[in-house]
Amino acid sequence: MIPGALRETVARDGERIVYVARDRLLAAMHWLKETPGQEFNYLVDVTAVEFRDRERPIEVVYFLRSLERRADIRIKVELPSTDELVVDSVWSLWHGADWLEREVYDMFGITFRGHPDLRRILMWETYAEGYPLRKSFPLRGRFSRAEQVRQALNANPEAHYSLEELSIAEAGGDLPEDMRDRLRRGERGVIPEPPPS
């Protein structure tokens, strides 16, 4: 029995869907990954669903696969929309969750507690219009087109890289001082000192 399991349904294709209590998510995931006979060692995807019915909770969906057993399972966590949208990160179990959870954060605004680098991944970091896949988000965005163009043209294309990628590119000299401080303290990679001029 999966720890924290609330109820279970079957998808149209015969795949198991298990709803798990939010505070037992990590326990359930750890059990599914490590227990012999389960061995769901591959995290296929993390995504979220918001329903048209605003009363229904937002669901965070985890697609797991056991490569040895050739079995799939879906784990769902319900987040009531009245409540804070926070769920534990499964990054400690599957490091592949890093970008998947960043995408869910970017599109839905769901915070993953314990994620090492929770930043926007598709939209740029200074994007201020909200979370595009939420039902409350207008299709064309909140700002006028002129404002969107202005913000886009004033964006710095290099700012989309992570600190690690920037340190690889040895872009150290071009970075703002606070970012270089963070890098020197060892957050996400080490950046070389700019060459003495």
Place this chain on the structure above:
Amino acid sequence: MKHVGEVKSSNYLLTKFQELVDWAVNSSRANSLWPMPFGTACCAIEFMATAASRFDFARFGMERQAFSPRQADVLICAGRLPFKLAPVIRRIYDQMPQPKWVISMGACASTGGIFDNYAMVQGIDTIVPVDVYVPGCPPRPEGLLYGILLLHKKIKGESLFDAVRRREEQPLDDKGLRLPPETIDEISEPFGNSVHQFRSS
């Protein structure tokens, strides 16, 4: 001494010096355009087909594709442009030396196309000045070739001596925009039978 106008050979041409220079310069420019492909989507596939042997835009002097903006004459934006790429294409455009032209290939590059949403630039003419718009979704290679020939025609109509029509750098204004905000809003409006939708703010 001969009288004026009495010329033995029939092989002569009377023209103004300016027109001779314009003819020489503009034919050379038009017939050896170096394209800078900026392919983001399915239009880029048609662009590749246009460059490949069956259609082969090398026949029109575009033998050498420049994958560096510093050695390019014409920027061909093939595909939709998300806002995240807007500063990139603007920088590429700024890096191209004068004279330079821009072809907007396909519905999405020209108007945003079906992507009338929060992430997509509604026409690259809000970012860079465009010379030729090629319609289609995506345009067939013949369509792009026709656009290139129209650009040839436009180039051949330019003049080095005409101060008004001479090509100038078009830098962004102090707000970082190419066009006034009202103009951008106006040309970004939905059109056709696009579903009307109000903004929340």
